[in-house]
Amino acid sequence: MTRVQIEIFIGTVLILATSLVVLIYGLNEEGRMAEYELDQHARAIEEGAALFESQCSRCHGTQGMGIPGLCPPLNDRNFFDQRLQDINWSGTMEDYIVATASSGRLMSTRPQVFPGEGTPAMPSFSQSFGGPLREDQVRNIATFILNWEPTAIMVEVPEVPIGETVGTDITKQLPEGDVARGETVANRLVCTACHVSAPTGPAWLATGTEPGIGTRAETRYTQADYQGNAQSPEQYLFESIVQTTAYVVPGYAENLMPPTYGTQLTDQDLADLIAYLLSLK
Structure with a gap:
């Protein structure tokens, strides 16, 4: 073979080899792209979870179950199945x-x-509306919330109170409370999410040398750093529930507790809840 023929042969072989490599790469491209998209989706969920925790959980709950009397659940079957129809969203x-x-x-x-x-x-969260987040961050939060859809359960929404709501006057005379009913009220309001399951708010139950909320309420309002207006353990708990910023226990952030219980609970509801809290020694 002449030199020219050898060069033509080598060139042909290289072209065929390159074509084969491109063909093999192309056959795997669909799977590679699918894997890439899955990886990007997982990253969006992860970033969205962190943003939800810092920006949304205070009102919608750490697991998206909502805060009764404040904001609705998002990790909720009804939210995914019915919400768009309820508001005629197309x-x-x-x-x-x-x-x-x-x-x-x-x-x-x-x-x-x-x-x-x-x-x-x-509040608005996008920078386009004066909020703190970029548009991609808002979309990552949406991706995280949508990740709940396959496993979302039906969350029970509290009913509107029947009767006059209790208001914010802690000197108001309440009816006699019932401990068992008070525990039911606490469960309905998901109070345990912050006061039992997680240390978001002051613990209700006794832990180590620290007594329960019922015992602490007996002396809290007499302490030097107390800034509220309560004159009894009952009034202190009344105030803590309906005037959430009157006194914040040292070591805990302000505005973590919904400020709307005075318009969400009846006199009997609050009396029962206070009776339950006083029983936690």
């Missing part, structure tokens, strides 16, 4: 979450049950 669930989180909500759509934080009921 877009996708992702678009709804992104739109709501981006611009916030001036007024609650269910003010009797979930009044939110006041006006606005929900």
Whole structure:
């Protein structure tokens, strides 16, 4: 073979080898892209989870189960199956979450049950609307919330109180409370999420040398650093529930507890809840 023929042969072999490599790579491209998309989706969920914890959990709960008397559950079967129909939303669930989180909500759509934080009921989170988050961060939060859909359960939404609500006057005379009913009220309001299951708020139960809330309430209002207006253990607990910023126990952040229980609980509800708390020695 001449030199030219050898060069042509080598060139042909290289072209065929390159074509084979490209063909093999192309055959695997669909799987590679699917794996890449799955990896990106997982990253979005992970980043969204961290953002949800820092930006959303205070009102919607650490597991998205909502805070009764404040904000609705998102990790909820009804939210995924019925919410868009309830508000006549024609877009996708992702678009709804992104739109709501981006611009916030001036007024609650269910003010009797979930009044939110006041006006606005929900702040805006996107930088486009004066919030702290980039658009991709808002979308990552939406991706994280959507990740709950396959396993979401039906969360029971508290009913609107029947009868006059208790208000915020801690000198008001309450009816006699019932401990068992008070425990039911506490469970309905998911108080244990912050006061038993997690150290978000002061612990209710006795731990080590620290007595339970019932014992602590007997002396808390007499301590030098106390800044509220209670004159008895009952009034101290009354105040703690309906005037959440009157006195904040040292070591805990302000504004973590929903400020709306005075408009969510009846006199009997609160009397029962106080009786239950006083029983936790």
